[in-house]
Amino acid sequence: MKVFPFQIPKPKNDALVYQEDVEISFYNKLHQHEEIQISYILKGEGTLIVGDTINNYKTGDVLVLGSNLPHVFRSLVNSNQKSHMITLFFKENSFGNHFFELEELHETKNFFKNAKHGFKITSEYNLNSLFINLKKVTKFERFVGLLQLLKRLSNLEYKSLSSFIYEKKYTTDEGNRMRAIFEYTINNYTNDINLEAIANIAFMTKNAFCKYFKKRTNKSYFRFLNELRVENVCKLILSNSDLNLAEMAYKSGFKNISNFNRQFKSIKKMSPSIYRKKFL
Numbered sequence: 001m002k003v004f005p006f007q008i009p010k011p012k013n014d015a016l017v018y019q020e021d022v023e024i025s026f027y028n029k030l031h032q033h034e035e036i037q038i039s040y041i042l043k044g045e046g047t048l049i050v051g052d053t054i055n056n057y058k059t060g061d062v063l064v065l066g067s068n069l070p071h072v073f074r075s076l077v078n079s080n081q082k083s084h085m086i087t088l089f090f091k092e093n094s095f096g097n098h099f100f101e102l103e104e105l106h107e108t109k110n111f112f113k114n115a116k117h118g119f120k121i122t123s124e125y126n127l128n129s130l131f132i133n134l135k136k137v138t139k140f141e142r143f144v145g146l147l148q149l150l151k152r153l154s155n156l157e158y159k160s161l162s163s164f165i166y167e168k169k170y171t172t173d174e175g176n177r178m179r180a181i182f183e184y185t186i187n188n189y190t191n192d193i194n195l196e197a198i199a200n201i202a203f204m205t206k207n208a209f210c211k212y213f214k215k216r217t218n219k220s221y222f223r224f225l226n227e228l229r230v231e232n233v234c235k236l237i238l239s240n241s242d243l244n245l246a247e248m249a250y251k252s253g254f255k256n257i258s259n260f261n262r263q264f265k266s267i268k269k270m271s272p273s274i275y276r277k278k279f280l
Contacts, residue, residue, distance in 0.1 A: 018134055019087045049071060051071070190253045
């Protein structure tokens with residue numbers, strides 16, 4: 001199976017695919033697929049990169065990823081606990097080219113609009129039973145459940161998961177290159193990463209790499225790297241860590257506290273101390 005693009009395995013005539021993942025870590029290779037993905041995290045937490053943006057996910061999250069939106073899950077591995085995710089995959093034309101254009105389904109319009117950039121539900125909701133029931137019902141009842149989900153997800157508050165969409169589909173070579181870049185960055189962001197090192201991972205010159213990455217993510221590589229580091233600080237803050245902010249910054253790859261404060265404020269639009277007070 002190719003890492004990129006990724007093919008969702010499904011029976012020949014199935015328009016809607018149900019998948020349950022119970023693993024130490026979810027599929028952690030950068031990939032995209034034509035199907036829209038609706039996932040519910042029953043258990044687990046980690047980092048989710050969608051398009052150009054770093055996100056965190058945790059138990060109870062509902063995540064929606066649009067068609068051909070590049071993404072990668074990086075589970076926070078705990079040897080004593082497996083991650084658990086329930087997912088529905090379907091295409092906008094799975095049930096006919098104009099099915100979702102029917103007036104009766106007008107309420108789902110926002111869902112498909114928001115799915116293009118991916119989104120995570122942020123408002124209070126209780127969709128646990130709806131997702132759990134998907135496993136034991138018939139395929140017809142699962143289809144009805146999808147429509148119920150689409151209605152609910154169209155009206156709940158949400159946060160976009162990506163701010164930029166690269167319009168062209170990645171080739172396999174491009175996908176493998178971007179996967180290597182992301183994997184190296186995720187595995188080494190707590191250390192110093194210089195431009196020469198990351199360019200070598202991509203088998204490119206430094207100048208060519210900077211242009212390549214900017215074109216596909218609409219941001220510089222070091223902006224992406226700092227976003228990853230800042231998200232890790234936020235994760236430490238929300239975990240009620242006993243570390244002070246300077247220690248959190250150092251553990252996340254920032255070696256200079258002034259630069260940390262500057263980067264955090266640029267990315268989160270508030271200082272680290274205000275963020276800590278706001279969310280705790």
